[in-house]
Amino acid sequence: MDKRIADLAEAVAGIPDNATVMIGGFGGSGAPIELIHALIDRYLATGSPKNLTVINNNAGNGHVGIAAMIEQGMVAKMVCSFPRSADPRVFTEKYLAGEIALELVPQGTLAERIRAGGAGIPAFYTPTGFGTDLAKGKPVAEFDGRSYVQERWLRADFALIKAEIGDHLGNLTYRMAARNFAPLMATAATRTIAQVSQVVEPGGIDPEAVVTPGIFVDAVVSVPHPAQEEDLNRAKVTHPEVAA
Amino acid sequence: MDKRIADLAEAVAGIPDNATVMIGGFGGSGAPIELIHALIDRYLATGSPKNLTVINNNAGNGHVGIAAMIEQGMVAKMVCSFPRSADPRVFTEKYLAGEIALELVPQGTLAERIRAGGAGIPAFYTPTGFGTDLAKGKPVAEFDGRSYVQERWLRADFALIKAEIGDHLGNLTYRMAARNFAPLMATAATRTIAQVSQVVEPGGIDPEAVVTPGIFVDAVVSVPHPAQEEDLNRAKVTHPEVAA
Amino acid sequence: MTTRLSNAQIAWRAAQDIADGAYVNLGIGFPEMVARFQPEGRQAVFHTENGILGFGEAPQPGEEDWDLINAGKKAVTIKPGTAFFHHADSFAMVRGGHLDVAILGAYQVAQNGDLANWSTGPKGVPAVGGAMDLVHGAKRVAVLTDHTTKDGKPKLVQQCTLPLTGVGCVTRIYTSLAVVDVEDGRFVLREKLAAVSLDELQSLTGAPLHIDGSVADLTVPEV
């Protein structure tokens, strides 16, 4: 078994129109920029994939990563907790123009719904959001005298995540707070594609230190020196590059 | 902040009669033998704690650990998935005599109920057990055409767990499959007491390698060369030691 | 009585259906033998409920580390690519549909896929372990079993009379006489020992055996 994929274009080649795609990251930390840009490049060359539903904590920053996907018109709907950033204009303009849908989910509920999707738990109860607009229309129930909202699992066709070290079997580690949603998304997608800064042979990761066991990962692509979204935005990079 | 406790007797001193106690371990792997035996010694000296509810995957093996607690009559009820072992006689005899209660829970549901307890999720739905005797009387619901059982969270007054390395702040690592239920139980108990093979200063555990963050741990006791339940049973050890 | 396959031979047959790289959970006891018979060039990744993925064979006697055990509490070993995790993550793998195959023993299997394998009734101490979780979530749930009970009663039945482990969960049954699929609420015979006639096999089976296409010979080497 060897889950390595030779290049980024091949890694994202199977993502079709109308797919639901989880994308790791919290702001720029953990954002799989190279995978996202490979997907944008495919869209620019072929017109596909479009009409995507993207699940991420945020809704892009500047003109790279998820913001660039939105800017190109690939995204029909965002599922996120915080569609704001230092430069959220791309999402904001499309949203206010009614050109993109938004499902706003409290951050902990977003994380738990994704975990539930990966763990085979179709629904759970949480105190979060009870009595608020974000719980409207959802079943509520009382347990031990306290009220809770029923939330459903969240699953996706694909997950695009950024990890630090990956082995041939798909075992992964992460780097600091870049871990965030990635280990959850890896469990909740039909196909999980991980870009990793370093590929090692099986045994190259201490069995105690594996954060995402390989069973949750379908493809591993080596991206030795990944871009950091925050750095790109500070340098005013856009994707694709355009003349100023 | 320093969560170290000087000795085992002090670590278990606060556990009262009628408490619910989660005890880590799957069979002998991860069984906190020294903490359990300290609790038994306290009971033998003072008559307390008694009438305990114990949550563990199993119900003891031989005449050490949980089996010895049951043998001494400290345990009113076991919550477990598999009350069998190489030598389950202590539990079996009390159970068949009606002297101990049993709540039998499928293993994955047991794990998920404990996780839910620690994560503030009062109830969730699982496919496990649907249509079986173990789901009798529990609410069922259909999601996307499939039937599920509603299960409630499980929480405890105390958790007694065995870890490998612990720092002063309560951050913990485990050793191989001895990890099992301990990281979950640590989250679901009002007070979590960990015996560790090695104590290190804060910073002595790589932040990436922490399995149980210190927020879930209240007390850390050093037990440099912990006994392995399996070894004790193979050597026919009993606790307390009795003349053959 | 027709010569039947040994437990090892049933396990051998089941092993032939496991693809290279499949994630597999083997039930305690007899199903554990499946690991021994992986065909040349294929390597399954074995999962055990107590928190190990990709563990290796049993260690040499005397080399056991009792923190490194499988769900049957037998000592195993690590190999390159092993990962450890806690019980909630372990059963997320199980319930979440991440295992390709779970292989379990059975007291009874019904033609609709119901499985009874955890309790023979109200006597004694009940114990369920991970069986009720394992029958949900894995893409294929296979059963290994003698075709009949020791006293000759069918184990493949119209409806289970023993307490259920799971409803409609079994997809394939490897017995000492045949390979039977569960499809649309019926038993479909796929393979049988050449030495056993269809009539004889049906007489040892508690529900109709349907035939859908051809029935292959069940051929298994001495193992």
Next chain:
Amino acid sequence: MTTRLSNAQIAWRAAQDIADGAYVNLGIGFPEMVARFQPEGRQAVFHTENGILGFGEAPQPGEEDWDLINAGKKAVTIKPGTAFFHHADSFAMVRGGHLDVAILGAYQVAQNGDLANWSTGPKGVPAVGGAMDLVHGAKRVAVLTDHTTKDGKPKLVQQCTLPLTGVGCVTRIYTSLAVVDVEDGRFVLREKLAAVSLDELQSLTGAPLHIDGSVADLTVPEV
């Protein structure tokens, strides 16, 4: 108008109530200042939703590592005892009752503890982040806020008119004029600036301020 406490002074006052070793989550923006004012000899452990416990101060400019940020996407540092974990574990800490204190900003707080701090209405792009989770689970949920809006309207009200973040969740409010507890569906005044009279404070508050025992002077140094 009476001189009011600055945001930094409100944060200073809130910091005095945090015990040594407390686990604390500070909301994005103004509440983050609380970390600066930990009293001598006490050390709280700070949690950030994006998966860090026990992080340290901001790094020097130019030393930022953008994989090491807080929930406000500001760079932080590690220190001895830091731990990293994923988002589900992070919110297990939040919802599961493991935090001692969560400190947030507010648009409005009602006398029953209802909090509105995420939306000023249907215009623009809504964003909630972790606020709705943070208000449930922490043992104490404290709010830092100016006592009134910029145009002088009360922020402590009988009933919130803005969309709620949480129902009955706030336990203490630190304002630019006073410290107010929420108890049994009422505001209970604990401290006020000596320079502000009870009548004046009540006139700036949208619901009755009850007095239960004595009201201390709210004294805060220049910070």
